[in-house]
Each structure stands twice: as structure tokens, then as C-alpha cells.
Amino acid sequence: MSLIPPKDLTLETSLVQDLPYLSENVVPRRGKILAIVTSTDKMGSSDKSTGYELTELSRAYYVFKANGFEVDIASPLGGKPPVIIDDDDMGAFDYAFLNDSIAQYKANHTIPVEDIIPDEYEAVFFAGGKGAMFDFPDNKAIQSIIRTYYQSNKVVGAVCHGPAALVHVTLDNGRPLLENKMVSGFTNDEELLLIPDAKSIFPFLLQDKIVAQGARLNKGDMYLEKVSHDKNLVTGQNPWSTWVLAETMIKQLGYTPKYREITDEENAVHILSVYNTQGSQKAKEVIKEMYQTEKKKINRVLIASHSIIAAMKGDIGRFYDILGLVTYIKKYDSAEVKI
Template sequence: MKKKFKILKWILGVFLSLIILLVSLFFWIRSLIPPRDVDVVSSEAKNIAYITEDVPEYRGKILAVVTSTDKMGTSDESTGYELTELARAYYVFKANGFEVDIASPLGGKPPVVIDDEDMGKYDYAFLNDSIAQYKANNTQKISNVIAKDYEAIYFVGGKGAMFDFPNNKAIQSLVRNYYQNDKVIGAVCHGPAALVNVTLDNGKPLVENKTVSSFTNEEELLLISDAKSIFPFLLQDKLVEEGARFNAGTMYLEKMSHDKNLITGQNPWSVWVLAETMISELGYVPKYRPVTDEEHAIHVLQAYENNGSEGAKTLLNQLIRDEDQPVSRLLIAKHGILAAMKGRLGRFFSLLNLTSYAKDLEEQE
């Protein structure tokens, strides 16, 4: 009896120690992440110099296309277009002299996904922009779009795009028209679903032998383990099946592919570079834009991938101490949590230590 009691006491002790460890770890992680410094109410386009100052003369129009699908297949999971993927590209286009119209398969008000953790000043400015909101809530029906009215087309991501982009005849017609007439086509994250099932006049798939990026199988399956049964296909698999040279980067880090007039991005963190590359492909030098704290964090994480902790710390020193640039500690910590989800505990603690290092540098300033 005493032996059983000792075993139970030992198990209880281990359990309580584990609880204390997890609680301590939670509060440590919380201490590494600064409070949000974005004023949701006052974030307006008119107060952002990049959007309002030194805007070139009118250069034409760009069409952004968003999904009309609000549910993932037969599941109850809600979806829509990703607001950050529309808002950031919208303002890059505007700041570089282009008017932006928004279309969707059904027209009208499309469903939108707003992730508070990913929102920044440009995203809140979009929500506070009456003109942008009118366009976003009263989208053109894609079948009514006149192709010649636009210099380029941009397909916004969001998981809903997997359901209503691939078989939409109007989208296929626009993509074929633009590609064969050397007009610029951009697509990010799940947006490249608009490129599948598009056949050129020569009978070949549009993406055949083209270098493209999109949301990867690894990124999809990490958060939605049954994605193969929910979606009609995995986007990476479908693009490869149609002959694309798939260009995958590190999970949830910036990655863009530029193949002539076809410009594609892997995930939401690729929007800035993709939109500015579209401006370049249209024949203009993109206007200078201050790099965001999120982009700096992405560059630090890429340095971590390429050169380990020391390489990442060197870049952090340069950005924070030498150049007084902001770095999103939240994003670095989130990548640590993603590592834990994959069972990579060494990487988890390494990235949290990197987050702590960034915090220490900031506090020394």
C-alpha cells in the first residue's frame, strides 16, 4: 500500500511540476511580446506618407480579384479573402499611381477573413478608408469585367479561392487574355488557384514550364490536417500536375516567383514584394516604402534559416541597434510556436531565445 502511495505521490509531483513549467513558459512567452502599438481608430490612409506623398500621375487601373466563397467545402469552417493580402497590395498600387478596382466571382459583398494578430497600420487604414471599403463591399462580378480596362490583374488569397477560382470561365478567360497579351498577372497564397485549369491557345496549360509559388502543401497541412479531404486539391500538387516548376520557400516566410509577366507569391508575407514586383513589371520603379516591422522579422527569420542563431542575431543588431528599425517580436515568437507544433522543441526554444535577444536590444536603446 505504501509503495502504491509513493508512486501516486511521485506521479502527482511530476504532474504539478509540469503544470508549473508550462505556466512559467506561457508567462515568459507573454513577456517577450510587446503590446500592440497600432491605433485602430486613427490609422487612416491620409496619415500615411507613403500613400499620400509624391504619388505619380495616373498610370491606369489594376484589377484585384477576391473569392466569394464563405465556407470550406462541406465543412462549417468559415473562409473568405484575406484582408491583409488585399489591403497591402491595394496601397502599393495606389501609391504608385494606379487606381484599383475589386471584383469577385459573384460580385457584391464578399466574405473577408481578418486576423487581428496579423493586422498592421495599412490594414486598419484599409478598414477606415471609405473608398476602399465601398469597393470591397460592392465588388464587380468577374464576368462583367472588361479586360482592356486594366493594366494588370491581381488574385488575392484566402482559402475560399480554392473553391471558386479554378473552374470559373470568366477568370480563365481573363488570365488567358492577359498572359497571351503580355499583361501582368499577380497572385498570392491561394490566389494562384486562378491559374490552374487555364489552357492557352496553343493547347498547353498556362503554368506548364513556368516557375510559380503558392501556399505549399506543408503550410496547408500543418494547420488543416485533413486539407486533402476539404479542398478539391492541394494547390502545390495541382500546379505541379499541370507542369509548373514549383518554387517553394521556407514555411511561412516570404517567397516570390517572377516568370516574365507571371508573378506569384507563397503566402501573406510575400504580398509586399509581389505587389512591388508587379509595378516593376509594368515598367515603373516602385516608390520608396518604409519597410515594416513584420518584414524585418521575416528577414531575421530567413537569416536564421540560412545562418543559424548567430546570423539572425547579427541582423538584429544591425536593424535594432545600428539602424533603429522596428522588428516584430510577435512574428519571431509565432515561428517558435509553429516549431513546437511540429515537435521541433530545440528550434522552439532557439527562436524564443532569439525573441528575447531582440527584446533586450530594444530595451538597451
């Protein structure tokens, strides 16, 4: 716990107008994007609470807004959907979303999906959250929106458990939408590590269903960014894929994404990716470069969480390696290393 920094209380007061990405160099309006979240608050017959993941909605919402698109939010039942807020994952944009009166009105007064007018939007985005496994796959209105958008070359995006919306969509030619598509989504390894009895709780495991529909699964490291882009279908593996997924959707819409300063969380994801592929010494070299030359910050809470994941998997060597990276970052954060 001594390696974890104290919570930055100023984050909780973040406002849209204080974030340069949103308040400066405003992009003229280009159209509208529809975001869809789950209405399910319990995982099947279990007592486990669920809902949509706030960070997956908030980050995509602001990427779309920053790039000139208005965003409407819908859900299967409409109204106020259940939301999951993980304090450890919250950043400035996520708190800004909670403090944004317009965003909060839309999030608390979602449009029922059956009332959506598809022609009003250029793209649809499905946020994750485990509830999506229950009310997305067999919803006929959702299936119709996806089929219409995909076949008319509008952009369809989904992250984490959001791709559950895609698994039962059949195109007009009678073939599954996912057949022969490169697709990412929450993997079995990620699901079963945190919910060992997931097979008995969910109607299916998302990875299994994606593969069964004939997709080519594009699987990345556990709990690290991985995005697949197959023509007008854009999918992401987990919450840490949301930023890049949303910007990939903007590219598919024909625009160059507005410049955005990479977050400390994304820097942490990069460090972990370097560690996975090139080892701890190279990861330390990248950390040093980030602090000394690039003047970047790294979210060491996220890196520390991966040490816990290693311990849960019984990989003690990896556990100590990653703790070593956290200690190394702390020295820079504490100015114990001259930069």
C-alpha cells in the first residue's frame, strides 16, 4: 500500500471547461453518434450487481464530442440505467462526466432503443459492463440498428462486453455479422480470473460466442489495450481499449482525430506492454525516458493492480517484477531520482 499514491481529490472536481482537449480548438459540429448502454442491474439469477461501466461511456463520449459529434445515449429500457463506478479507474474525464450537467441528463434519461431513429446518427457505440451480456444479444431493436448501420457502411463500435450486441446479428444475406470478421472483446481469461463461476452466471462467455459465430478473435494481453478495425466494424477487448477504439471510429468516419494528450493510465498500459514483450529492464528504460525527456506521468495504481493479477495467477516472479516497476515509478513521482 505504501507504493500507492494518495487519491487526488482535485480529480473529483474536474470540469469540462478545465480540460483543454474539450475546451480548446473546438471542432465544428459534424453529426451525431448514438451510444447504447445496458439496463441490467444484476448478473442473471446471482446477487452480483452490474450495469454499464462509466469509464467506457465517459471516455468515448468525450472523444466523440471533441471531434465534433453530438452524442445521444440509449438503453434497452430507457430511463436511468445502472452504472458501475470503479474509483481506482476514475480519471479527470470520468469525473468531468459526473460533473457535466448535459452528460448526466443524457445518462439518466436514456432513450429506449426501440424509439431510436437510426437515420439521425452516423455511428453507434456499445459501451461495456457485464449487464450487456444479458440484454444486448437478443434485443431485436439493437440487432436492427446494427444490421442497418453495418450494411449502409455506417460505423459500428463496441468495447469490452459491448460486442455482446453483435453476436446474434444476421445480415440480409443470411450470414452472421461476425463471420470472418476480426473482432476483439472481453476474453475468457479476463472473465474467469475475476468471476470463476462465470460459465454458470452468464448465458455464454463472450469469447466463446464470438468464435462460434465465425469471427477471427484478435486477443491481446489480459487487461491491456487491444482494438480490432475491420472496415466499418471497430471492437475493443476491455475498458483500457476505449480511448483508441473511439478514435478509430473517428478515423473510420473519415476524420483525423483531434490531438489528445495521452493519459497517465495509457502510459501505464504502454509500460506493461513493454514489460510483457521485452522484460523489466527495458520497461525501466521506457519509464526513465517518459519522466526525463517526455515529462509524462505514469499511473502506478494500474501497474500495481497487475502485480495483484500476477499473484492471483500464481506467477510470483511476475508479481515481484511488476512491484519493482511500481517502486521505480514512485521514486520519480517522489523526486527521489534526479530528473
